[in-house]
Amino acid sequence: AQTVTQSQPEMSVQEAETVTLSCTYDTSENNYYLFWYKQPPSRQMILVIRQEAYKQQNATENRFSVNFQKAAKSFSLKISDSQLGDTAMYFCAFMKQGGGMRFGAGTRLTVKP
Amino acid sequence: DGGITQSPKYLFRKEGQNVTLSCEQNLNHDAMYWYRQDPGQGLRLIYYSQIVNDFQKGDIAEGYSVSREKKESFPLTVTSAQKNPTAFYLCASTRRPGLQAYEQYFGPGTRLTVT
Numbered sequence: 001a002q003t004v005t006q007s008q009p010e011m012s013v014q015e016a017e018t019v020t021l022s023c024t025y026d027t028s029e030n031n032y033y034l035f036w037y038k039q040p041p042s043r044q045m046i047l048v049i050r051q052e053a054y055k056q057q058n059a060t061e062n063r064f065s066v067n068f069q070k071a072a073k074s075f076s077l078k079i080s081d082s083q084l085g086d087t088a089m090y091f092c093a094f095m096k097q098g099g100g101m102r103f104g105a106g107t108r109l110t111v112k113p
Numbered sequence: 114d115g116g117i118t119q120s121p122k123y124l125f126r127k128e129g130q131n132v133t134l135s136c137e138q139n140l141n142h143d144a145m146y147w148y149r150q151d152p153g154q155g156l157r158l159i160y161y162s163q164i165v166n167d168f169q170k171g172d173i174a175e176g177y178s179v180s181r182e183k184k185e186s187f188p189l190t191v192t193s194a195q196k197n198p199t200a201f202y203l204c205a206s207t208r209r210p211g212l213q214a215y216e217q218y219f220g221p222g223t224r225l226t227v228t
Contacts, residue, residue: 004155035216045156045203045219091155098163100146100171101205101217103155 002027002094006104013082014112020067021077021107023092029053032096034068034075039089039106048090051075082111115140117220119204124225126198134189134223136204143209145187146217149173150201159202162187163209191225198227 003026013019025034036048051059051068059066063083067076079086092104117138126132136145144163148156158171162181176195181187187206191198201224205217 006155043201043222045205047216050216093156095217100158100161101148101156102158102172103148105153105155 002029002032002096002102004092004094004102004104006092006107008107009105010108010110012110012112013079015082015084017082018078018080019082019109021079021090021092021109023075023077023104025073025075025092025094025102027073027094027096029096032094034066035093035095035101036064036066036075036077037091037093037103038086039091040087045091049077079109084111084113087111117204117206117218119202119220119223122221122223124223126225126227128227129193130227131190131192132198132225132227134191134202134204134225136187136189136220137185138187138204138206138218138220139185140206140208140218141184142206142218143184144207145181146205146207147171147177147179147187147189148203148205150203150222156203159189191227198225200225 005024032053034051038046049061063080065078089106091106093101095101120135146161147159160179162168178190203222204220207217
């Protein structure tokens, strides 16, 4: 079974600063997909960024980027130029082909003005 | 607008009653999923369906049942056998497995309270 671990229950960052959220996972699969989702107080799940395991290049999406280390089974999220609207729960998720997603417990991020 | 709808937003039931949560999507997605979220925790997979008339158990299927008679609909029944049914339930869908884009699109969720 796949497990996803987020070791930082809570983090805070000053507006305009950079913050990195950690995620590790455990799997014996070779082909899989990794995601970061954001859940604001509305509880709507919003996709932030995704990474295909077969791609060595780290995914980027505007202010969001990942550091994907396949051998170490690590998938961290970096948020640059943090904005107040980035305040939310962030979930790391793993998905293999044809299966459902497995989520970490989440990191509550607070961006301070 | 294309999307996933879950109704109602809040649902209250007495202990011992079965209750069915609705999930409908008009994205023409083949696969649909049900997750449960408890306070301060991540989402846990209950059931998923990749095609009509077929579904698989997730990690916490006990006490739940599903059906997939139509591509657009994937209702979840919380039975009286579920020991701790009070939770936030999220439905999701994705395009046909086999394509590269595996991201899941989520509905707004249903908060179920059983007393």
